[in-house]
Amino acid sequence: MKKLAPYVLLAPAVVSSLMMAVLPVVNVGRLSLFQSDYLTEKWVGLRNYKVIFSDQAFLSSLVNSMVYAGAFAMGGVVIALVLTLYSYDLPKRWKNGLRMAAYLPTIAAGIIISQVWLWVFHPSGGLANWLLSLFHLAPVRWFSARGTALAVVFIAISLSIPGTGYILFMGAASSISVEVLDAARVDGASRNQVRWWIVTPSIMWIVLLQCLFSLLGGLQVWEFVYALTNGGPARSTESMMYYVYAAGLLRGQYGIASAGSVVLLSIGLLGAALIKRIKGA
Amino acid sequence: MLAPLYWMVVGSIKDTPGLFAVPPQLIPLHPTLNSYKLLMQRAIPIWIVNTAIVAVSGTVMSVVICMAAGWAFAFYRFPGQKIIYLLLLVGMMIPRQMLIIPVFIEIRKLGLVDTYLGAALPLVYNPLGIMFAANWLKSLSKSHIDDARLLGARWWNLMHHVLLPMSAPVIGVIILTTGGAALSDFMWQSLVLQTEWKWTFQLGMMNRMQIVDLGFDVGWGRVHGQSLRMAGAILLLFPVTIVGLLSQRKFVDNVMKGVSE
Numbered sequence: 001m002k003k004l005a006p007y008v009l010l011a012p013a014v015v016s017s018l019m020m021a022v023l024p025v026v027n028v029g030r031l032s033l034f035q036s037d038y039l040t041e042k043w044v045g046l047r048n049y050k051v052i053f054s055d056q057a058f059l060s061s062l063v064n065s066m067v068y069a070g071a072f073a074m075g076g077v078v079i080a081l082v083l084t085l086y087s088y089d090l091p092k093r094w095k096n097g098l099r100m101a102a103y104l105p106t107i108a109a110g111i112i113i114s115q116v117w118l119w120v121f122h123p124s125g126g127l128a129n130w131l132l133s134l135f136h137l138a139p140v141r142w143f144s145a146r147g148t149a150l151a152v153v154f155i156a157i158s159l160s161i162p163g164t165g166y167i168l169f170m171g172a173a174s175s176i177s178v179e180v181l182d183a184a185r186v187d188g189a190s191r192n193q194v195r196w197w198i199v200t201p202s203i204m205w206i207v208l209l210q211c212l213f214s215l216l217g218g219l220q221v222w223e224f225v226y227a228l229t230n231g232g233p234a235r236s237t238e239s240m241m242y243y244v245y246a247a248g249l250l251r252g253q254y255g256i257a258s259a260g261s262v263v264l265l266s267i268g269l270l271g272a273a274l275i276k277r278i279k280g281a
Numbered sequence: 282m283l284a285p286l287y288w289m290v291v292g293s294i295k296d297t298p299g300l301f302a303v304p305p306q307l308i309p310l311h312p313t314l315n316s317y318k319l320l321m322q323r324a325i326p327i328w329i330v331n332t333a334i335v336a337v338s339g340t341v342m343s344v345v346i347c348m349a350a351g352w353a354f355a356f357y358r359f360p361g362q363k364i365i366y367l368l369l370l371v372g373m374m375i376p377r378q379m380l381i382i383p384v385f386i387e388i389r390k391l392g393l394v395d396t397y398l399g400a401a402l403p404l405v406y407n408p409l410g411i412m413f414a415a416n417w418l419k420s421l422s423k424s425h426i427d428d429a430r431l432l433g434a435r436w437w438n439l440m441h442h443v444l445l446p447m448s449a450p451v452i453g454v455i456i457l458t459t460g461g462a463a464l465s466d467f468m469w470q471s472l473v474l475q476t477e478w479k480w481t482f483q484l485g486m487m488n489r490m491q492i493v494d495l496g497f498d499v500g501w502g503r504v505h506g507q508s509l510r511m512a513g514a515i516l517l518l519f520p521v522t523i524v525g526l527l528s529q530r531k532f533v534d535n536v537m538k539g540v541s542e
Contacts, residue, residue: 006357013350013369016406021372024383031383101283104522109465111487115514116285119292127288159285220376223467227487241378248382249472257382264379272374 028265031258048259057235058260061243067150068157068225068239069218075158076214080165081207085195088173099167106163110223117156117228146236149229153237157224161217165210172203209278216271219264240264289518292511293317316512325516327478328485331397332520335470335481336463339401343459344452347407351414351451355421366415373408378468385472395475404463410455417451464520486513 032049035042052058080102087098105113120127121142129139142148176199184194200207222241225231231238231246238246244264248257294312350369354362384403393399421444445452467483474480480488 003359006353006359009349009353009357010365010369012346013406013411014365016346017369017372017408019387020377020384020403020406021375021380021408022368023387024380025375027383027386028380105283105286109467109483109517111467111483112514112517113285115510116289116292119511120285120288216376220378222378226468244379244382245468249385254382254386261379261382265375268376268379269374 025265028258028261031254032262034255036254036258037252044255048255049263051256052259052263057238058240058243060236061238061240064150064237065219065221065240067154068221069215071154071157072161072214072218072221073211074154075161076165076217077207077210079158080162080169080210081200083162083166084169084173084203085199088170088199095170099170102166103163105160110160111227113160114156114224114227117152121152143229144233146233149233149237153221153224153228156228157221165214168206168210169203172206173199176202205278209275212271212275212278216268216275219268219271286518289511289514293508293515294512295508316508317516320509320512320516325482325485328480328482331474331479332464332481332483334397335400335404336460338397339404339463340456340460342401342405343407343410344455346405347410347414347455348418348448348452350411351416351418354415355418369411370408372406373412377403381468381472384469388473394473395479396473397479400470400473400481401463403469404459404466407455407459407462409458410451413451413454414448417448421447482517486510486517 033043033045035044035048083098083102087095090098121129123129123139123141123143126142128142132139140148142152180198180202181194184198189197219239220241221239222245225237225239225242226245229237231242235246240260241264244257244260247253247260291307291309293316294314295309353359354366388394388399388402391399393402465483467487470481471484471487474484477488
């Protein structure tokens with residue numbers, strides 16, 4: 001009996017892992033080869049993949065996902081980096097406050113934060129159009145055209161996510177040895193020169209890591225799209241994840257949705273492998 | 282970055298004319314708590330209860346499972362150890378949202394659609410928690426446990442007075458990660474919980490927001506939909522924020538540790 005103890009202890013965890021990770025991956029692969037709805041299944045081989053790659057909505061969701069990944073990179077890397085560079089040498093209390101301030105928006109779920117952005121970009125009462133009117137520009141109907149709708153999601157994402165990147169970068173920046181910084185100052189480097197030529201290269205590997213994380217994050221964008229545009233107008237702002245959601249859970253086309261999931265997962269695994277490579281290096 | 286949050290707070294306490302005033306009021310001229318009042322009166326209590334049910338049950342199950350697994354890895358040697366470990370952690374590489382379709386099909390086959398259990402079950406698998414539990418318990422000095430055994434403690438006492446107190450940080454992390462996921466999850470819960478009285482907070486807020494684009498006259502003043510939305514969002518933020526703030530320091534430490542490995 002004693003010998004079985006570890007297996008008994010591990011059983012629930014193993015079951016949960018099988019149910020929530022292993023089997024789903026296998027099933028997604030399997031389902032992608034079938035035409036499937038709620039009740040029936042029919043083998044169709046690779047036809048689902050042909051269907052999605054010739055579906056305009058899927059292709060534009062690929063493009064959109066790249067835009068959203070860019071938003072993740074913009075916010076999670078660029079904004080976070082800039083913030084870090086201008087606050088890494090502040091006194092400790094400021095830093096703690098800033099860290100909390102940066103982190104707060106990230107823990108609020110995308111759908112919550114999106115409520116504000118829905119209001120800000122409201123055609124008549126929103127802040128954005130009011131700002132435009134200050135410059136004598138006509139109000140924009142933000143959600144009625146693909147370009148502007150994409151812009152809304154882009155802005156919402158990039159301003160909501162710098163928190164984690166900021167914390168990472170600040171942590172890395174604080175571990176730069178003091179001697180290096182002192183030496184630079186002694187050599188007469190200006191604050192800006194220290195920022196760009198010493199701090200940035202020192203944390204470069206973490207910046208790169210964060211870049212990859214951001215790209216992966218962009219692949220998963222769903223909540224922002226759901227809350228802000230619902231994929232509209234006319235399915236033009238769907239992310240890949242949203243496309244899968246719409247195909248599978250709104251329209252019940254499980255086979256097609258699984259094919260899309262396989263594509264998504266492959267890209268994601270590729271990215272994860274890259275991350276492992278970089279971490280190891 | 283904080284500006285949206287500020288705008289949310291401001292919006293939730295503005296009166297109706299102030300909401301859409303041009304130029305926008307950065308500081309509300311006639312603040313009112315009517316939105317909060319209305320929300321608390323109507324549907325919120327049910328939503329909060331539902332959210333608590335899902336979050337608490339999921340978190341408890343998650344803690345038990347992760348700690349049990351961690352215990353197994355820390356205190357036993359057995360064949361297949363490495364493979365099982367990999368099997369358990371394989372989920373860390375895969376973003377959960379992408380597997381939502383097959384998981385939903387599984388839950389449906391189990392007949393758990395529209396149940397609290399169905400809503401909580403996917404949260405239970407917390408590979409991060411398993412990893413932390415295993416590492417933490419391994420590093421716990423085994424001598425403490427042997428000492429306690431020498432003093433005649435049986436395993437129940439052992440659990441209570443030695444193991445659990447010493448594992449508080451890991452249990453904390455599991456609570457925060459699983460609980461946080463439960464509170465911010467929307468996609469899964471909106472799929473599973475279909476009858477309205479079972480909705481959790483985030484479901485209620487999102488799904489009921491659609492109807493409130495017009496003003497409400499509620500006896501003690503008009504409440505406009507937009508302000509309701511903001512108030513709801515702020516209320517939703519509270520538990521998430523608390524969870525997040527509590528986890529912040531631990532999160533940072535663990536992230537740095539993870540990155541440097």
